[in-house]
Amino acid sequence: MPERVQTAALAFTALLPFTVGLLWVAWAMWAQHHWPVPDNGFPFGPAGDGWTFAALLGEGGLSALGGPLLGIVVGRYLPQRGTAPIAAVLLVAVAIVFQGIFEPLRTVRVIMPFTYWGGPFGVEGDDMRMLLLSGSPGWWAAYLCCLCGLAVVAALWHDPASRTPALRLVGGALLVAAVVTCLLAMFTGIDHTVVNPLPSGA
Amino acid sequence: MIRYLVQAVPWRLTIAATGIIVGLMTLVARWPAIMWPLQGTALGVIAGVTAWASDEPAAQVVDTLPRPLWWRITARAAVVPLVLGAWIACLLAARSRLPDHFWFFVLQAAGMVGLALAVTTWRRGRGVAEPGRPFAAIVVPTATAVALIRPFTRQLPVFPVWPSEDWHTSRTVWAAVTTGSFVILAAALIRSLRKA
Numbered sequence: 001m002p003e004r005v006q007t008a009a010l011a012f013t014a015l016l017p018f019t020v021g022l023l024w025v026a027w028a029m030w031a032q033h034h035w036p037v038p039d040n041g042f043p044f045g046p047a048g049d050g051w052t053f054a055a056l057l058g059e060g061g062l063s064a065l066g067g068p069l070l071g072i073v074v075g076r077y078l079p080q081r082g083t084a085p086i087a088a089v090l091l092v093a094v095a096i097v098f099q100g101i102f103e104p105l106r107t108v109r110v111i112m113p114f115t116y117w118g119g120p121f122g123v124e125g126d127d128m129r130m131l132l133l134s135g136s137p138g139w140w141a142a143y144l145c146c147l148c149g150l151a152v153v154a155a156l157w158h159d160p161a162s163r164t165p166a167l168r169l170v171g172g173a174l175l176v177a178a179v180v181t182c183l184l185a186m187f188t189g190i191d192h193t194v195v196n197p198l199p200s201g202a
Numbered sequence: 203m204i205r206y207l208v209q210a211v212p213w214r215l216t217i218a219a220t221g222i223i224v225g226l227m228t229l230v231a232r233w234p235a236i237m238w239p240l241q242g243t244a245l246g247v248i249a250g251v252t253a254w255a256s257d258e259p260a261a262q263v264v265d266t267l268p269r270p271l272w273w274r275i276t277a278r279a280a281v282v283p284l285v286l287g288a289w290i291a292c293l294l295a296a297r298s299r300l301p302d303h304f305w306f307f308v309l310q311a312a313g314m315v316g317l318a319l320a321v322t323t324w325r326r327g328r329g330v331a332e333p334g335r336p337f338a339a340i341v342v343p344t345a346t347a348v349a350l351i352r353p354f355t356r357q358l359p360v361f362p363v364w365p366s367e368d369w370h371t372s373r374t375v376w377a378a379v380t381t382g383s384f385v386i387l388a389a390a391l392i393r394s395l396r397k398a
Binding site: 084085102 | 212215225229237239240243247254335339346
């Protein structure tokens, strides 16, 4: 069995966690309508249903797809024992740094495959105040789709027999699309951090 | 024993894991309120690398040799002083920036090491060649998830950080985990001694 066929088969198995992630997104959207967020909660203000859906899709569904695909890439290029748990730990550490808590990193945080779009990040005098972070979760979800595609291309690329002009073209197109969507996620949508006007304890 | 130790222990992985523990604790020390979940992750790495070092990839050959299991487990436990030493050095270096519970954090690491040794030694005694890899694959993400989600934090604070948290209960839980683990480890070692 050629390596590229095994890789493709492995990539298909990522559809299972992706489906679970999509079910979670559907449940979260339903739950948000069933148990409405209080006025001092999150999301609020300019974040409508579309904004919430895109943020949940990226943080839930697409993360559940991208994680396994990234695992396949790591497994293909770094098959040494111990690489997988080390990669997972490093990814968690980097994701925490880029989750949006550090103000100077808020604009560039969307480069990460997982980040937050708001929450109880706090302000001076109210350390649980809800904030809405800048950027466009819709373009971020599109960027994550490009990353997932790039992960499949990178995993297939490991097999020299699969390095066809078509795969090179698809990889190049996805790379360009990923850069464009990432920049759009950074610089469109909400252009600054929005603070919930109501205090957290209200 | 030293020759076996040098050749059998996965030193590259151990050194990489030790570096990761130091890196994670450096981030925790720099921004304790934000990065505290990485303290739990670092403890998971301690358990994971300890368990991984107990694996015997050539068990089918090695288990037939005169050297008993307890001898090999003892040799492979050479990773414990290294990772525990790195952990304690991090705690001491960042003492002023971490909650004032130094011995509690040492107990957490001892509990993780004890748990890893107990599980892997017990399973090695049952003929499983490489129990460390699956254990590491479970303990590292589980510790990370518990540290991030902090479930039942009022009833059972596993990785407490704030002064208002129930440190006493957590200390009791970790003491029970540590004691229980070393009892199981001792039982597994005695069993292997009897078999030898």
